[in-house]
Amino acid sequence: MTGIDVDYVGRALLRREDRRLLTGAGQFVADLELSRMLHVAFVRSPLAHGRIRTVDLRAAAAAPGVVLALNGADLLRLVPPAPDAQLSLPSKWTAAVQHDFLNPQQPLLAHDKVRFVGEPLAVIVADSRYAAEDAAELANVELDPLPAVVDAAGALAAGAPILHEHFGTNRIGHFTITKGDVAASLAAAPHRLRRRFVHHRYAAMPMECRGVVAAYDARSDAMTIWSATQVVHWLRREAAHVLQMPEARVRCIALDVGGGFGVKGHVYPEDLLIPFLARRLGRPVRWIEDRHEHLLCSAHSRDQVHDVEIGFDDDGHILALDDAFTADSGAWNTLGAGIAYNTAVHLPGPYKIANYSSSATIAVTNKVPNSAYRGAGRPEAAFVMERLVDLVAAELKLEPAEIRRRNMIRADEMPYHAGLLYRDGEPIVYDSGDYPEALEKALDAVGGLVAFRRHQAEERQRGRYVGLGIGCYVEGTGVGPFEGATVRLDPGGKIYVASGACPQGQGMETVFAQIVADQWRVSPDDVVLALADTAAIAMGFGTIASRSTVTLSAAIHHASGKLRDKVFAVAANMLECAPADLELRDSSVGIVGVPGAAVSLAKIAAAARPGWDHSRPSGVDAGLEETHYWEPPTVTWSYAVHVAIVDVDPDLGRVSVARYAVAHDCGTVVNPLLLDGQIAGGTAQGLGGVLLEELVYDESGQLLTGSLMDYLVPTASDVPEIAMIHLAAPSPLNPLGVKGVGEGGAVAPPAAIANAVGDALAPFGIEINRTPIRPEELVAAIRAARSR
């Protein structure tokens, strides 16, 4: 056995999960083959808004290979609808934040009205997908069209058609947060600016679409659901409810999942309908979403309009900020206040702003439901704040970086009380970090500001327009309420860890093996992980919101601590010493300072078994397994500064990203190789969002971007090399000192690119206050400026 005195945390270990994925041996939900499995296709609404007159499935049901065809009315008789639920929010939050919410629940199939194009009207089950799709074409659907609303302003206008008529309004959510005296400080401010900012609708777009397979075993009355989801325990809870089964009889598993980024982070109607069908038919049932369906029916994101006023002094100190915004939630509200509230509390970012108010209005529209996508409300916030800082700089004719330096919270001001409440109900306290240092390092990484300004002036002489843009953000990560870990000493001496965290490519099997290896002084190869399976642990939360490394590492730490006490008690009995004299070393427990006096973990496991001839001391019960559900005190604050240098072609409006740097702090780094991968991937998504990707609806609510030919995911030629600088101020809020990093990359690029394009086009006086940045609009703005 080799000596295991090294720490694995911090090392660029190559991934355990790679081999299967590289050889085609990974198993995604679409790869699952079960005997007698049936296949599903949906009949989907062709209209954005309408009353359902008939969904006649007689011809479909008679088509070859069809086993079952159900419309919404049929289903309603079989499964009672979920009532409009109260949002589950911490009482500390509801008591403190002025709010009102309505929470319409999407039915498994539409039965009274359709509210967006693509909403499922009927389900066809057949012996092949081809047969199911053929039959779906035979459905005879009659809808009475209703006028559609396709943006929040339209939805909130007087006389607008109402989506959920029993509410009598499309305004399904509203809250206001405030600190200081915004009105008075704005009135007293030497300078004021007022602007509207629009952040458009785009989406996570993982390369694997969604998919669900379910199998019911009548003998044991047990349901197994395989779903490409980020939240297996949440799905189990809802499925148990819909199926009226005990949770203990429902097992939910996420196999290899081909990317999530938030879009797979909540429960969809299909997740519940497929298991229902499997039980009804007594055969496994499978639905694999195709890309067209994904664009049409899986959650979109962003889509906010902000009206903001900022007050500042002659030196550019921000005195007050007043924000009012609308969030277009689409037809249903999947996450309640979550995203809009994230926007509101993240908007002040790394700056000291004494007087701040944000008032959010969430409106339903005839579009796909809006849900979390990497950043979940934060890219919108960063876009608004970072654009404002640049506008202040322009107004005062100062360098934008200088305005940031003057307003940023300094390292010696940490921990910093932001004066707002997080959505877990706790006061926001930025726990650690050095924001100004991140700014300087990011600027240095693109060659420095002074050199750039010189270069920019020379380029302008030649009629070329280059610009530098900064995007900063802070992000609450590792949010509660909890994540759990079960740690068990396997009879062979390996360490088994189970959790409800669900990977979709983050490399969790590698990262948590490193963390566990250090906890137990074993090799990462001796760590056995069970993730994304509800059978492995009773309760779990799942992988959303940059939380798993933070919450699960802490749960592992605490469960390991409890288990270690027991392991030491048994080992002390075996070695005839006191537990306090023991230490972990080389897959064994030994007496401190006495080489050779050790007993292997495998032997300890055997000694702790129940039954005859065990070696437990009296008072120690059998078995070596402990579970800990870690409830974080609150979130821990990551941050980053992104700097982009762009080149704008004034004739074609084309924006090329010449250089891009990210200086960020996610606390203790577990695996630098995987960390860089997260940042590069997130940044590429943010760049795609601001420059290429857009979900476009026409005024009747038809989605015009229904394929990857229309919805442009960035390619290898679109994404620049991203330079990364790591600052690592450990978080004081969890044992390992980690902060979440999954989402961050995607938060700042829209802000940084908009600022860079604005900087490049400063000679024309062009402001970029809406995304996406479309070449044709840049060309038009440049032409207009030239002819002024």
Add this chain to the structure above:
Amino acid sequence: MSSPVEVRMIVNGTPRAGRCEPRKLLIDFLREELGLTGTHAGCEHGVCGACTILVDGVAARSCLMFAVQADGATLTTVEGLADGDELHPLQQAFHRHHALQCGFCTPGMLIAALDFLATNPEPSEAEIRDALSAVLCRCTGYQNIVKAVADAAEKMRAAGGAS
């Protein structure tokens, strides 16, 4: 729906046969009839490249072909890249450079890279980026994929161009 027809092909060096409807897509035939689920469908409309395989030595999108069109052809899928337990230099380089996260695009990416290096064994970074634009990856931001392909190209050249 018309009656099933017999389709024969050589896949990863092994003669394979199956019956399917004439309208069955090649990707569905590979995955469902032959059990080769390493080839993935990311869009089924010819854009994402996840379904890329070699057909008679040339990269092709298996979602844009019917299985019957590949009757008599020689195919290579991701399952055919490794030599027993020994990973192909491209697979090794993807592992070393962390060029995959979720791994969903990876089979198509590997095959596209294989096809590309066969015609351009000593590519520049720009050429690699251009060639790999045929396959979408949502996870990695591409930079590690580009590094991996450049590294694999070098290793493959050093090994005498054998692939």
